Amino acid sequence: MPQARRKTPFSGKAKKQQLQCKKKNKTLLTTTSSGTSAYDVLSLNYQPGRSRGGRDTNRYALKFYRETDEELKMKKEEALKSLNPVPEKEMEVDPSDYFPKELSFPKRPPWDFNMTPAQLDAQEQKYFRTYIDDLQASDHWKDMSYFELNLETWRQLWRVLEMCDVLLLIVDVRYAGMMFPPSLYEYITKEKKSMILVLNKVDLVPASVVAGWREYFMTTCPGLRVVYFTSCPGYNLRGATSDKAGLQVRRRKGKQRMCAEGATKILEACKDIVQGEVDLGSWERKIKEETNIEFDDEETEVGETIIEKADTTYYAHEKYKNGVLTIGCVGQPNVGKSSLMNAIMGKKIVSVSRTPGHTKHFQTIYLTPQVRLCDCPGLVFPSKVPRPIQILMGSYPIAQLREPYTAIRYLAERVNLPQMLRIDHPENDDTWSPRDICDGWAKKRGYLTAKAARLDTYRAANSLLRMALDGKICVWLRPPGFTEQREKFETCEELKYIKWVQALTADDQVAVLSSSDDERSRSDGDEPDDDDDSESEDDDEFTAAIANKFAALAGDD
Known part of the structure; x- marks a missing residue:
């Protein structure tokens, strides 16, 4: 009778690692200060058993509180109830309603160079636990939305805030009011640093709405500089930008060009901040030289600093150290930080994904010898959004x-x-x-x-x-009061520069505006393309070049 195969040795250490992996793969539990389990925490994008060179690839995994089964049951019942169309006036949002003054983001606790990394780690762990406990005990807790619960990710933000001379906050202009935490602006102002707000994806909304958000932020946040950006200007797209039913269509060309318009607006804002203390001539020459150069979107040149353990280092900031301007890039997941950095560089340097939290590690990239970019992982700030x-x-x-x-x-x-x-x-x-x-x-x-x-x-x-x-x-x-001031924003001087950054033709502008009209008539016999990836022969033959406006506005004040 054949004997069974002898079992392979399995050490106690290996068994412990296996149990830890299973535990992490399941829903994690947080505990209150009293030690009792209170809220479920869901670890997203978790990769069980994945490590490279001893580094935990899940150190920066997104972590959010999980809904209860009762909440899910109620929401599924609500899905069967009829829709109630919302008038345009109710699409105006006031950011102060979603970011109350009492609701701030976690800040690095005080430190000094005499502390050991172990002491600093213990102090930050204790601070973060206390921060979460205080939120749970506050009146805002029941209305709070998803926000980042991973201390390692917050540590990356702390590093960027310490190192940068200028903070670049990137928001999706479609939801600009929901992505701008006033507490971050107040912190930067208190540290006597400068902040630039980048309204990204301006090609998706009418220019008047973009102008409305710019005026709102500049009015409510003194000293804040607001610029526009899109990684999909008209000359990087082919074919129509929307179909007859109003669905937006953005088909990228195989060869891309540097987004010179948006990069120029950011450069101008930085020039206004540094006031000649840093030589930004190399950056300006780079934009002019690469304006019409096409590059393959598949080219990849990744420059990143991988943190292999808990990042407890500290950095004493020195303004414009060694004649270098350090720009920190911060924003929530999927606002287009990586795409913005790629577009500024004129080639693909940062991997891009639609998965929230794709940028997992602190990345430092030199745009020119005098300009350094620091990219932070996407962060969801505490809010009532x-x-x-x-x-x-x-x-x-x-x-x-x-x-x-x-x-x-x-x-x-x-x-x-x-x-x-x-x-x-x-x-x-x-x-x-x-x-x-x-x-x-x-x-x-x-x-x-x-x-x-x-x-x-x-x-x-x-x-x-x-x-x-x-x-x-x-x-x-829309920003507060937009409906009453629509005519003002549709005729303001700022539209000229917004459309310049969008680099769209007149027909494209009409398409963007018409897509917001819910009452447009339905065209008989017209069917949208069921295949998202399919393209018509006309699109394949679309070769009309859209002129870059960099030269046209080079001398425009």
């Missing part, structure tokens, strides 16, 4: 959503999705619910479950949310 908006902003991984219908409701009540997607009601009714929209989209796209061949509603919901994140379905929030 509604969770559906956080999902649409890309702060939470769509693939890991347990209940996507609340975000679909928020989207569908502000955009006429049935008309835009050209979907039929699954039950031939006149009243739509979030579930009906998902079923209609699943039917149109052929999303079916594997076993029962039923409509895959969950997959359809994820598809719609990804389209919203990418800008194909475009929703943008």
Whole structure:
């Protein structure tokens, strides 16, 4: 009788590592100061058993509080209720409603050079636990949204704030008011440093809305400099920018060009700050020399500093040390920090992904010998921003959503999705619910479950949310008072520079404006392209070059 295979030796250390891996892969639990389990913490993008060279690849994994089963059940029941369209006036948001003064971000506790790394680590761990406990005990806790719970990620922010001379805060202009934490502006002002707010993705919204947000921030935050940017100016796109139903379409060309317009606005802001204390001539020459140079989007030149252990180092800031301007880049996940850095450089230097928290490690890149960029991982600051908006902003991984219908409701009540997607009601009714929209989209796209061949509603919901994140379905929030002052912003002088950064043709501008009109008539017989990746022959033959406006405005004051 053959004998069974002898078991291979399995040490106690290996067994301990296996149990730790399983524990991390499951939902983690935080404890209150009393030691009792209080809230679930979900570790997102976790990779079990992944390590390279002894470095834990999950050190900077996103961590958020997890919804309870009762909350999920209630939200799924709400998905069956009909939609209530929201008027444009209610799409105005006041950032002060979502970032109360009492709600600040965690700041590095005091330190000195006599402390050992172990002492500093223990002090920061204790401070962060106390910070979380204080939030849980506050009146704001029940209304708080997802925010970063990983101390290692906050440590990266602390390093950037210590090193930088100028802080570059990047926000998605569609949700600008929800991504600008006033506590960060107040901290930078207190440290006597300068801050530049970059309104990114300005090609997705009308120029008047961009101008409205600029005026709001410059009025409420004295000394703040506001600039515009897009990594998809008109000359890097091909074909039309929207279809007849209002869906946004942005097809990149194979060869890309440096986004000289946006880079120029950032350069001008930095010149105004340094006042000649740093020679920025090399940066200006770089922009002029690379304005018309095309590069392959697949080229990669990665420059990064990998932190292999807990980052407890400290840095005594010295302004413009060695004649170098240090620019820190901070922003929430999916606002386009990496794309912005690639576009400024004129080539791909930072890997880009739509997954929140893709940039995991502190990265230092020299733009020129006199200009250094420091990129921080995407951070979700503590706030009272509604969770559906956080999902649409890309702060939470769509693939890991347990209940996507609340975000679909928020989207569908502000955009006429049935008309835009050209979907039929699954039950031939006149009243739509979030579930009906998902079923209609699943039917149109052929999303079916594997076993029962039923409509895959969950997959359809994820598809719609990804389209919203990418800008194909475009929703943008307005600054306070925009509706009453619309005419003012539609005729202001600032539109000239916004459209210059967008680098869109006149037809493209009309397409962006018309996509916001929920009452536009439905064209009979016109069907949108069901394949997101398909392109018409006309698009393939589209070769009309859009002139770069850098030379035109080079001498414009």
